[in-house]
Amino acid sequence: MCRTGHAPEPGEEEDVDATDAVFTSLLEDSAEELYEQAPCGYLSTLMDGTIAKINTTLLEWLGVERSQVVGRMRFADLLTVGGKLYHETHFAPLLQMKGEVSGVALDIKGAAGRIPVLVTSKVKTSEAGEPLLIRTSVFDASDRRAYEKELLRGRKAAENARRQAETDRERLQEALAVLQQSLLPAQLPEIPGLEAASHYHTASPDLLGGDFFDLFPLDTGRWAFFLGDVCGKGPQAATVTSLARYTLRAAALHDADPVTALTTLNTVLHERYTSGEGRYCTAIFGVLVPGDDHVEVHLASGGHPPALIQRADGSADYLHTSGGMLIGVLPQAAFTAARTRLLPGDTLLLYTDGLTEARTGPDRELYGDEALRTFTAARPAQGPQSLITALTGLLASFGDGLDDDTALLALGMPAPLPSTASDNLT
Numbered sequence: 001m002c003r004t005g006h007a008p009e010p011g012e013e014e015d016v017d018a019t020d021a022v023f024t025s026l027l028e029d030s031a032e033e034l035y036e037q038a039p040c041g042y043l044s045t046l047m048d049g050t051i052a053k054i055n056t057t058l059l060e061w062l063g064v065e066r067s068q069v070v071g072r073m074r075f076a077d078l079l080t081v082g083g084k085l086y087h088e089t090h091f092a093p094l095l096q097m098k099g100e101v102s103g104v105a106l107d108i109k110g111a112a113g114r115i116p117v118l119v120t121s122k123v124k125t126s127e128a129g130e131p132l133l134i135r136t137s138v139f140d141a142s143d144r145r146a147y148e149k150e151l152l153r154g155r156k157a158a159e160n161a162r163r164q165a166e167t168d169r170e171r172l173q174e175a176l177a178v179l180q181q182s183l184l185p186a187q188l189p190e191i192p193g194l195e196a197a198s199h200y201h202t203a204s205p206d207l208l209g210g211d212f213f214d215l216f217p218l219d220t221g222r223w224a225f226f227l228g229d230v231c232g233k234g235p236q237a238a239t240v241t242s243l244a245r246y247t248l249r250a251a252a253l254h255d256a257d258p259v260t261a262l263t264t265l266n267t268v269l270h271e272r273y274t275s276g277e278g279r280y281c282t283a284i285f286g287v288l289v290p291g292d293d294h295v296e297v298h299l300a301s302g303g304h305p306p307a308l309i310q311r312a313d314g315s316a317d318y319l320h321t322s323g324g325m326l327i328g329v330l331p332q333a334a335f336t337a338a339r340t341r342l343l344p345g346d347t348l349l350l351y352t353d354g355l356t357e358a359r360t361g362p363d364r365e366l367y368g369d370e371a372l373r374t375f376t377a378a379r380p381a382q383g384p385q386s387l388i389t390a391l392t393g394l395l396a397s398f399g400d401g402l403d404d405d406t407a408l409l410a411l412g413m414p415a416p417l418p419s420t421a422s423d424n425l426t
Contacts, residue, residue, distance in 0.1 A: 041138030049074035063111020080107040099123045116141040183241050188215050193290050197384040201395050201406040209405030210237035211352045224252040227350040227409045228283030240279045258285045258300030262335045269328030280328035295342040295413050300335045302327040312345025316377035345381050345415030354406030358398040384410035
């Protein structure tokens with residue numbers, strides 16, 4: 001607590017006097033000494049730049065005697081070649097025009113080499129406004145220059161690191177793209193009397209997706225197809241994707257019954273990953289049997305969104321396969337089978353949930369199954385490729401609302417070509 005109005009204790013008065021004496025001794029420095037020993041350089045020049053006065057500090061920086069400078073050299077003579085050029089073309093004209101220039105970075109020729117400095121000059125004028133001389137202060141900017149160089153090196157290092165990171169990311173994305181393509185068929189086979197189309201949308205070029213599909217021949221006249229979605233992303237998901245694809249292909253060649261094929265995949269995944277982190281997927285597996293004027297479809301689903309059928313008459317509806325379980329979770333799993341017939345102009349659409357779970361609108365609502373059915377019904381029934389093209393545009397319209405990979409596979413029977421007047425006449 002502070003006390004006021006109290007008498008000084010013994011010894012306090014002597015301490016105050018001693019402190020005052022110290023400050024007094026500091027203030028006894030002469031103006032000349034303050035000028036000569038200032039922590040910066042001072043000089044005065046005539047209007048033509050001839051040095052009339054210079055302090056000891058600046059002389060020591062230059063490594064010259066006063067007699068060598070005063071009346072013999074101009075301020076510009078103390079500068080390096082580049083500094084002298086800048087002084088003559090910018091500094092001096094600006095000083096003459098404004099009467100003062102502050103904080104200009106120049107280099108002087110010091111005793112130990114070039115010294116970066118910051119220069120401030122001001123013109124002294126008479127009472128009548130006539131210029132008399134120029135007073136200049138010179139501050140050593142070596143530390144600042146070193147800091148700026150270090151800062152520049154840091155920025156260059158950061159920029160190089162950023163460029164290297166971008167290069168590494170581009171290489172990684174290229175490698176991931178190649179690996180992703182290796183998990184999908186290079187192209188769909190041509191099936192007599194049928195049409196097939198597909199599309200794969202990658203949500204992130206930095207992550208491997210787990211969506212997969214395939215279409216391949218079985219015995220004479222029959223074709224197998226499947227489309228699935230592995231839980232998760234990255235290398236682990238890609239491993240499961242590869243295992244699922246080759247397991248379903250091998251299972252189909254042994255027994256093409258859809259439920260049997262999915263059961264085989266369930267057994268393989270459960271046994272492979274039962275001791276570690278569980279890995280599972282959803283999938284639809286089916287068989288196509290083309291006829292003279294139709295295609296028989298027999299398929300089964302394991303926890304996958306239902307297939308959608310676009311009919312030639314303009315309607316669209318789901319082929320419900322509810323009740324099918326996730327593949328790989330349990331040692332014994334039940335799968336739901338369904339059958340349908342595709343007539344000319346009909347298209348069967350398989351898709352992964354990246355499509356129906358896209359976020360849309362200002363409220364970021366799920367796109368949903370009903371919106372997909374309505375969208376499909378509004379499209380003209382012009383075959384699988386037309387439907388895939390329309391859905392590709394739909395996916396693009398979602399923008400950042402589409403945050404999951406999406407696989408599309410469409411299979412159908414082409415509609416007969418419309419007859420012409422000449423055909424009717426014959």
